[in-house]
Amino acid sequence: MRTLALDVTRLVGRALKGRIPTGIDRVGIAYVRHMRDRARALLRIGSMPAMATRESSDRLFAQLLEAPAESARGRWKLVEAALRLVPELAPARGALLLHTGHGGLERPDFLGRWQRSGGRAVTFVHDLIPLTHPEYARHGEREKHAARMHAVLTQSAAIIVNSDATRRELEGYATRVGHTAPRTVVAHLGTATLPAPSHERPIAGPYFVVVGTIEGRKNHLLLLQLWRRIVERGGKNLPKLVIIGQRGWECESVVDMLDRCEALRGVVIEKPGASDADLATYMHHAQALLFPSFVEGYGLPLVEALAAGVPVVASTLSVFRELAGDLPAYVDPLDGPGWLARIDALSSPLAARKSGSLQGFHAPTWANHFATVDALLESLS
Numbered sequence: 001m002r003t004l005a006l007d008v009t010r011l012v013g014r015a016l017k018g019r020i021p022t023g024i025d026r027v028g029i030a031y032v033r034h035m036r037d038r039a040r041a042l043l044r045i046g047s048m049p050a051m052a053t054r055e056s057s058d059r060l061f062a063q064l065l066e067a068p069a070e071s072a073r074g075r076w077k078l079v080e081a082a083l084r085l086v087p088e089l090a091p092a093r094g095a096l097l098l099h100t101g102h103g104g105l106e107r108p109d110f111l112g113r114w115q116r117s118g119g120r121a122v123t124f125v126h127d128l129i130p131l132t133h134p135e136y137a138r139h140g141e142r143e144k145h146a147a148r149m150h151a152v153l154t155q156s157a158a159i160i161v162n163s164d165a166t167r168r169e170l171e172g173y174a175t176r177v178g179h180t181a182p183r184t185v186v187a188h189l190g191t192a193t194l195p196a197p198s199h200e201r202p203i204a205g206p207y208f209v210v211v212g213t214i215e216g217r218k219n220h221l222l223l224l225q226l227w228r229r230i231v232e233r234g235g236k237n238l239p240k241l242v243i244i245g246q247r248g249w250e251c252e253s254v255v256d257m258l259d260r261c262e263a264l265r266g267v268v269i270e271k272p273g274a275s276d277a278d279l280a281t282y283m284h285h286a287q288a289l290l291f292p293s294f295v296e297g298y299g300l301p302l303v304e305a306l307a308a309g310v311p312v313v314a315s316t317l318s319v320f321r322e323l324a325g326d327l328p329a330y331v332d333p334l335d336g337p338g339w340l341a342r343i344d345a346l347s348s349p350l351a352a353r354k355s356g357s358l359q360g361f362h363a364p365t366w367a368n369h370f371a372t373v374d375a376l377l378e379s380l381s
Contacts, residue, residue, distance in 0.1 A: 002120070002381045003095040005051050006031060006039040010101040011064055020246060020273065022213065023300050024126055027162075027189060028100045029064065034370050035098070036061040042097065047109040051095065094118035096380060102126065105148035111155035120157040120380055125149075127162075127297025128169045129217065136217035136295065138249055153179040157380055160373060162189050162298045165319035185376050188323070189298060190366025191307050195277040197284035203269075206347050207240040209286045211279070211301035212293075214255075215248035219292040219315070219333050224257045224268065226340050231263045238267065239347045241290075242282055246272045283310050287346045291315060292333050299323055307363035313342045327361050 011028045014021070021029065041057040043050055052060065097114055099121060104110050111121050130137035130145035137145070152159060153174050161167045164186050174181040212218050220243065227241050247255060257264060271278060283289065289305035291314040299320055305312050312328040314320045320328065331338040 003051075004035065004039040004377065004381075005042040005049075005095045005097045005119075006035050007042045007044065007049075007097065007099045007101070007104070008032065008060065008064060009042070009044045010103045012043065012060070013103075015064065023298065024101050026192065026300070027124070027126070030190060030366055030369075031098065031100045032061050032064050034366070036065075039098070040095075044104045044107075044110065047104075047107040047113060049097070049110065049114055096377065097121040098124075098377070100124040102145070102148050105151045106144045108147070108151075111151050115155060121155060122158045122160065122377065122380065123152045123156045124160045124162075125152060125166060125170055127166055128173055129295055129297060131173060132169060133217065133295045136215065149173060150177075150179075153177075153181055156182050158183040158185070158376055160184075160376070161186055163319050164322055165317075166297050183376075185372055187369045187372040188364035189300065189303075190369050191303050191363040192276070192300075194280035194283075194304065194308065197281040197308075198277075201285045202278075202281055203240055203242070203285070205237050205240065206287050207242055207269075207285075208288055208290050208343065208346075209242045209244060209282050210290045210292075211244045211283075211304075213245045213248040214243065214251050216250055217294045217296075218245075219294055220251070220254045221257070222292055222333070222336060222339065223290060224254060224261070224264065226336060226343065227268055228257075228261065228263050229340065230343070231267055237347075239287065239343065241268045242271060242286070243268065244271045244274045244279055244282060279304075280308070283308055286310060288313055288342075290339075290343075291320070291328075292331070292339060293317065294333050296320070302328065303363055306361045311346065313339070313346070323364070324361065 008028065011025060011032070014025060036058070039057070040054060041052040041060045094117065097119055099105065105123065114121055128145070128149065130141040131149065134142040159170070159182060161170060161184060167184055167186050170184065171181050210220065210223060214220050223241060230238060258268065258270060271282070274282070283305055288311040289301060291299065291302050291312060293315050296317055296319055302312055302314055302320055303323055306324055306327055312324070314328040314330055315333040316330045329342055331342060
């Protein structure tokens with residue numbers, strides 16, 4: 001049985017900076033939780049993969065699972081664990097690497113070093129958005145992601161993807177660049193068990209939620225323009241919009257509206273640092289979750305909302321239909337009047353729960369996800 005090495009470089013780096021976990025981070029934490037008793041921690045030092053001892057790995061995994069980003073004390077405990085680990089790091093020999101984030105794969109020699117040491121690598125591809133929709137990525141991300149996918153396609157023993165939609169994107173890209181994708185398995189992400197929501201409504205009147213980092217592909221600008229129209233129309237008991245997510249990159253138009261549009265003041269509410277308990281409460285009492293993205297690799301908020309019995313209005317994306325079938329109301333992300341009509345129809349305090357049955361939804365589980373992953377790893381050991 002090969003030693004299993006779990007790359008936690010991204011998780012450590014973001015936790016030390018106090019960053020709130022994103023979707024990729026949440027996946028990484030789920031892997032730490034599942035693999036902690038049989039894996040050893042791996043950190044990347046430049047292109048050099050280095051593995052910790054069993055004891056140091058246990059210590060570091062424990063600190064990562066304590067959500068260190070939530071407190072200065074937690075971050076210091078993680079710093080302490082990481083510093084104690086550094087002198088013990090050593091190159092791995094013949095291990096099976098499990099890499100659950102995209103970071104570091106763009107370095108030309110990272111997986112190459114791993115292969116030359118006799119090891120094999122299993123990589124997780126979350127999406128190909130910087131390649132298929134580079135206009136929504138940071139400057140330079142397209143080239144970086146192309147380097148990552150080259151490494152994934154040419155140096156991985158196997159690939160894990162989060163959806164069949166991502167698998168099709170990856171295989172199509174591989175064909176276009178003259179490669180054949182190695183063995184690829186689809187494992188839908190598990191649905192987080194959110195804390196019990198408070199019975200007390202956070203907002204007295206009707207409101208909708210949108211969840212995710214504020215960035216161009218999430219299409220927040222459409223919702224803000226619609227809410228301005230709702231305010232201008234007037235009327236009683238106007239619905240509010242709650243944005244749960246941090247401000248991201250290249251979203252200047254959205255930020256300008258949030259900061260400078262007087263019509264939206266007090267009607268659109270930002271919650272950038274919402275806890276899981278806050279998220280559960282806001283989602284539970286909302287008329288619906290709105291998910292107007294132009295492109296997604298998965299869609300955790302959609303799955304979490306449906307699992308909580310909350311109606312969803314979502315873009316007409318194939319990955320959303322893969323995850324949720326016909327349960328959401330689907331609207332093209334460019335169809336402003338269509339979105340406004342759905343919002344109007346759901347704005348009545350009684351309308352949302354009468355909008356359709358969610359009884360047929362079965363949320364993906366981490367147990368099923370890891371059954372697929374464990375079988376893959378077993379076949380490679």
